[in-house]
Amino acid sequence: MTEPLSRPKRKDPLKKTRIPLLPQGTRSRTALGLTAAAAEGRFQLQVCGDCAAVVYPPRDACPRCLSASLPFCDVDNRGTLLAETTIRTSTDVYFRERMPWRIGTVLLDAGPAIVAHLHGDLREGERTRLELKLDKSGQAIVIALPARDTPNMADDPQWRELTCDPKYRRVLVTDGRTAVGQAMAEALSQAGASIVFVGVADPWKPFPGEERLRKLERVEIVVLDLTDTISVNECAGEFAPRVDILVNTAEHVRTGGIVERKGLTVAREELEVRYLGLMRIAQAFGPVLRARGADGINSAAAFVNLVSVFALASWPAYGAFSATEAACLSAAQSLRAELRPGGVKVVNVFFGPLETEWYQAVPPPKLAPSALGRAVVQALRQGLEDVFVGDIAEDIRARLAVNPKALERELGS
Amino acid sequence: MTTTANAIASPDLLAFAGAIAAGEIEVVDLTHTLSPDFPTIVMPPELGQCAPFRMEEVSRYDERGSAWYWNNISMGEHTGTHFDAPVHWISGKDLPENSVDTIPVANFIAPAVVIDISQQSAANADYELTVADVEAWEILHGRIPPRSWVLLRTDWSKRSGRDYVNMREDGQHTPGPCPEVVRFLVEQRDLHGLGTETIGTDAGQAFHFNPPYPAHFYMHGKGRYGLQCLANLDRLPPTGAVILAAPLKIRRGSGSPLRVLALVPRAEKRA
Numbered sequence: 001m002t003e004p005l006s007r008p009k010r011k012d013p014l015k016k017t018r019i020p021l022l023p024q025g026t027r028s029r030t031a032l033g034l035t036a037a038a039a040e041g042r043f044q045l046q047v048c049g050d051c052a053a054v055v056y057p058p059r060d061a062c063p064r065c066l067s068a069s070l071p072f073c074d075v076d077n078r079g080t081l082l083a084e085t086t087i088r089t090s091t092d093v094y095f096r097e098r099m100p101w102r103i104g105t106v107l108l109d110a111g112p113a114i115v116a117h118l119h120g121d122l123r124e125g126e127r128t129r130l131e132l133k134l135d136k137s138g139q140a141i142v143i144a145l146p147a148r149d150t151p152n153m154a155d156d157p158q159w160r161e162l163t164c165d166p167k168y169r170r171v172l173v174t175d176g177r178t179a180v181g182q183a184m185a186e187a188l189s190q191a192g193a194s195i196v197f198v199g200v201a202d203p204w205k206p207f208p209g210e211e212r213l214r215k216l217e218r219v220e221i222v223v224l225d226l227t228d229t230i231s232v233n234e235c236a237g238e239f240a241p242r243v244d245i246l247v248n249t250a251e252h253v254r255t256g257g258i259v260e261r262k263g264l265t266v267a268r269e270e271l272e273v274r275y276l277g278l279m280r281i282a283q284a285f286g287p288v289l290r291a292r293g294a295d296g297i298n299s300a301a302a303f304v305n306l307v308s309v310f311a312l313a314s315w316p317a318y319g320a321f322s323a324t325e326a327a328c329l330s331a332a333q334s335l336r337a338e339l340r341p342g343g344v345k346v347v348n349v350f351f352g353p354l355e356t357e358w359y360q361a362v363p364p365p366k367l368a369p370s371a372l373g374r375a376v377v378q379a380l381r382q383g384l385e386d387v388f389v390g391d392i393a394e395d396i397r398a399r400l401a402v403n404p405k406a407l408e409r410e411l412g413s
Numbered sequence: 414m415t416t417t418a419n420a421i422a423s424p425d426l427l428a429f430a431g432a433i434a435a436g437e438i439e440v441v442d443l444t445h446t447l448s449p450d451f452p453t454i455v456m457p458p459e460l461g462q463c464a465p466f467r468m469e470e471v472s473r474y475d476e477r478g479s480a481w482y483w484n485n486i487s488m489g490e491h492t493g494t495h496f497d498a499p500v501h502w503i504s505g506k507d508l509p510e511n512s513v514d515t516i517p518v519a520n521f522i523a524p525a526v527v528i529d530i531s532q533q534s535a536a537n538a539d540y541e542l543t544v545a546d547v548e549a550w551e552i553l554h555g556r557i558p559p560r561s562w563v564l565l566r567t568d569w570s571k572r573s574g575r576d577y578v579n580m581r582e583d584g585q586h587t588p589g590p591c592p593e594v595v596r597f598l599v600e601q602r603d604l605h606g607l608g609t610e611t612i613g614t615d616a617g618q619a620f621h622f623n624p625p626y627p628a629h630f631y632m633h634g635k636g637r638y639g640l641q642c643l644a645n646l647d648r649l650p651p652t653g654a655v656i657l658a659a660p661l662k663i664r665r666g667s668g669s670p671l672r673v674l675a676l677v678p679r680a681e682k683r684a
Contacts (some may be wrong), residue, residue: 202452204574204580205452205578206575206580206581225450227465228449228450228465229467229468230468231449231450254459265461265462266461269462
């Protein structure tokens with residue numbers, strides 16, 4: 001049985017904050033197929049295109065028939081834990097300070113035997129589910145979980161090392177003026193975050209939902225204007241050391257393509273709020289997040305980037321908006337590499353039109369802000385890196401994977 | 414006064430400067446500090462917006478410039494304490510010398526009268542200055558001289574944040590002139606321009622007046638100017654102050670943030 005976490009005590013100011021260390025993160029190009037699956041929370045292994053053998057570890061040729069056709073496919077993740085061992089000492093500096101560490105050999109029903117990290121509630125001989133997870137180095141590892149959920153299983157230290165669970169973490173939601181920001185604050189508060197700081201720009205301007213937001217449990221309003229470098233820096237100066245998860249809810253949704261817009265005023269606002277806002281937040285909070293990746297139960301864990309799925313493919317009806325979102329996606333990819341030394345995940349959460357005022361003329365399906373809030377909590381609990389929320393986002397992603405040119409024409413017609 | 418050519422040729426500017434240095438003429442700053450959190454006018458979100466003041470550090474004695482500190486700034490023409498040129502409004506769009514770069518520079522220095530409606534405004538945020546108010550003021554202080562700034566003291570500049578903008582579900586609630594008084598001031602008193610402490614020379618609810626935004630409409634239609642987001646009007650006498658308000662020389666600019674100074678003769682001279 002997992003010992004439930006208790007709320008971490010305030011930090012001893014005389015203690016040095018430990019430097020985040022990373023487990024070994026080198027993988028072959030082929031093995032990055034596991035990382036791609038782990039990023040989205042899929043369990044995929046190579047399956048031989050010729051003889052159907054399930055292959056692990058990743059290889060360039062099928063060990064049974066020598067075929068070079070070894071695509072990664074969704075595979076049944078069930079198996080049995082054949083043997084376990086507890087490592088008590090290591091020369092690896094990352095694992096050395098996390099000892100003891102349990103690993104074991106799992107025989108998958110689908111065929112291969114896999115050496116996996118073990119959840120604390122799993123014992124030798126028991127049935128298990130395997131999951132691919134991203135470790136602190138950002139690469140895929142396999143963890144074996146109990147066949148059925150156990151009480152407090154998310155609190156297991158080896159599991160929590162792989163996730164960004166908001167429980168007992170302190171969160172900053174960057175923009176609480178919007179329905180999305182408010183839904184996010186509520187979802188994270190309910191998920192057990194110890195504090196949810198919620199940024200509000202232009203406090204002199206009232207906004208819908210304000211009263212309710214102020215009444216949410218463990219929510220604290222802070223002045224934060226993503227378009228104002230001074231405001232972002234001041235907010236970070238005061239609160240950055242107490243932010244473990246940052247959720248950038250900034251949004252700026254306006255219709256119009258590139259030619260259809262008259263002038264650049266709105267485009268500049270878009271860039272200020274979204275792309276430059278993301279940069280401001282990243283520059284102000286990123287260094288502290290990166291330094292606090294191994295700071296105990298409430299270590300810095302994630303930078304969540306809410307981004308329109310039209311970052312991946314332009315929707316000309318919202319063409320200038322799509323371009324700005326694409327810039328944010330590109331920035332997030334860079335940010336991901338830059339925060340990795342701290343073991344901090346950059347989580348991109350893609351979504352389509354929302355059930356909000358700025359998508360008023362768009363027909364359903366549209367995503368409720370509350371659904372987006374739940375999806376972000378889920379992604380953090382699962383330690384995911386790329387998440388597609390809702391029918392439209394999933395559909396765009398699937399069509400893009402099959403034929404990008406077809407999608408371009410379809411979105412532009 | 415200017416009866417002879419000699420008198421025009423030799424005004425004593427050095428005596429004027431000496432009076433400032435001696436404190437006989439007080440210089441009062443009527444300007445709010447340009448800062449990112451100072452409210453700008455709020456338009457419906459689907460319309461174009463006035464950019465707030467923003468500042469990006471270029472270098473601060475660091476690797477970006479070792480011995481110097483400087484910033485790049487950005488803002489709208491109507492951000493912070495600012496000047497409205499006639500071209501700002503559709504009624505003034507075809508006038509000559511209607512933009513900040515073409516206005517005769519002598520117009521940037523003019524006398525001011527201060528009409529105090531601070532008590533009425535404290536009681537009623539939507540208080541409208543009326544012709545009767547102006548006539549009552551004139552009984553006490555004399556007829557408003559032609560080409561004077563009329564500065565509307567509401568003490569609004571002492572408010573901050575939400576109280577300053579006073580935005581409710583039906584829009585902004587701040588005092589300003591009624592349509593008739595603007596016409597009266599422009600046509601009967603030949604005013605130079607109107608200066609207010611609020612965001613805009615018009616009342617917060619002036620969109621619903623006829624015509625909408627009468628101060629903008631009538632004043633700019635007659636080539637007169639506006640000053641808004643002024644401060645320290647409570648330090649000015651009802652008459653006798655001179656305003657120095659020179660906007661930036663922006664090509665075809667509709668307005669500009671600026672430093673507004675008032676020259677005020679010391680109330681009582683100490684012997």
